[in-house]
Amino acid sequence: MSKPRIESPETSNSSGNLKERVAALLTQATKRYLDSRGAPPDTAFEIHLDLPRNTDHGDWAANVALRLAKPLKTKPIEIAQGICNQVEANDLIETPEAAAPGFINIRLAASAGGETIESILTGAEAWGRSDTFTGQRALIEFVSANPTGPLHIGHGRNAIVGDCIARIYAAAGYEVEREYYFNDAGVQMRNLGLSLRARYLEACGREVEFPEGGYPGDYIITIAEKLKGEIGEVKVSEADEALEADLQYFNDYAAGINTGEIRAGLDALGIAFDHYFSESSLHDSGKVERVLDRLANAGATYEEDGALWLRTTDHGDEKDRVLRKSDGNTTYLTPDIAYHEDKFARGYDRLVNVLGADHHSYVVRLKAAVRALEHDAEKLHFVLIQMVRVSEGGEEQRLGKRKGGYTTLGELIEELGADIVRFFYLTRSPGSQMVFDLDLARARTMDNPYWYIQYAHARCCSLLAKAEATRSAWRETTAVDATLLGAPEEKAVIFALGRLPGVVVDCAQADDPLGLVSYLRELATTFHSYFSAGNRDATLRIIREGEGELTQARLTLIIALRQTIANGLRILGLTPIDRLESRSAETDTTDGND
């Protein structure tokens, strides 16, 4: 049962999301058109608004008429014309035009531009947020790396994408919680303890064989040295019965340090979790056993070869999966099922799991288990994060935790700063493999899209400061005479501003922040273009001496623009910059080649 949507006329959604309002107008018109020609009342249609490439085609184009041509057995252009005729008088859009082969082209009315700016200024920090998903709760599980070592650049991508999805969900109205899951009961943690034990003994001058499946990275040696510095050379028993107790000690010590580093890294990125959920708690509380019972009662399991199997093939898997091995231990899958049983019991409307693409086979398995438990698997979304490589000086390095040396997330943040790291991770779709271009990320030049967007924001600040400093009289207001903003460049800016709430909702539905990043780049381009138009044509300059009302209107537009860029950046977790440092300060080329 989905909860009813809460209608709240005070949020920016109802007043600010032009796209939704235009779609509503067309929906009404289409219904009236269908009625007028006696079509069956259940005739299905959908209003889909596209951004046309060609500005002659207006601000939006709808293709309903083309889609209705077949069911109505009518020429699409006739349907388009019919729908256009049914659009009721309004102050939002100009009269729509039917265009061959059957598009409906929509152009915003000039007054809608004024409305957009007013929505932004009255919305202020809330502009861009909407109530589309208000009343719904979402749980975003991400990172979930075990504390067996520092976070690497792959985890970084997961962390940033997960956090941004959470932020975008929140902006689209969801009540969001972030969760980090630890597999702290498995062999990975045991291997960590064994690894530290070996390194500690080495540090004490003993010759030991490094454990199979252990973690060879240098960071374990560092931890071992730290440990030795604290406790000195303590006798470590080699007797089997003593090993487990020792191991627990080494394990806890290493996990403690690694966890601290992981949290510090996430903290540096501005990522905070609402819950840290541990696998061992599922065992302790009996939830693992309970979910096995539930699955058995549902008839989804069977015994074979001394093991307990789950019939995942009933739900599209290629083979059934073992839940409990013949040695009596559960597989890693079982506590994960219990974990998701727990998530569903907590009553979320949407569950998002952000995980590495190398775990994709897990998706079918887990969804099968969720279905077997009779939960709505549609609520469970997976975002698969593809591999990250780093390129520097034209060379690529491939990174793997088990191979030892690699770039950690911490090193990346230290060198570039949290915001640039965050931004660069977002410039590719999560499902595409990405090459993190270190040279470009370092560059404080026009090539770097991060600075390009920040420059647009800084330029707005600079203009407003200039207006303050000169005698151009203007006042902060939420009202604007949009008829003064009729230049094509101005209309382009206004229209672009109005898209923010819709972009955010689209990103939420796609579980992909890239659309918002692209939007901000386009918005920056639109503004830079407008600004530069003033260089060609002085009448388009924003601050015009002696033209108070015009300057007033243009500066109000700039305030709305600054607000929109700032809000877009903040939704992504980035901090808008008011003033860019002069470039000459860092012209000396630093070479890190020695």
Add this chain to the structure above:
RNA sequence: GCGCCUGUAGCUCAGCUGGAUAGAGCGCACGCCUCCGAAGCGUGAGGUCGCAGGUUCGAAUCCUGCCAGGCGCGCCA
């Protein structure tokens, strides 16, 4: 062998719930600062959307089969 992801301009990538001449950034070639920051803007060259079929009024987008790259295929996690 099977499954998932990817293949779009020289390079890195958008677009892929089908729509009007296929986009951006970088690189390349030109042009624009007595003037609100040129960290910018404008113009141009550059593409058989991996290949071959199919569905459709219409396919980069959907379906099928190939080809290439990545990842994963355990009573490991």
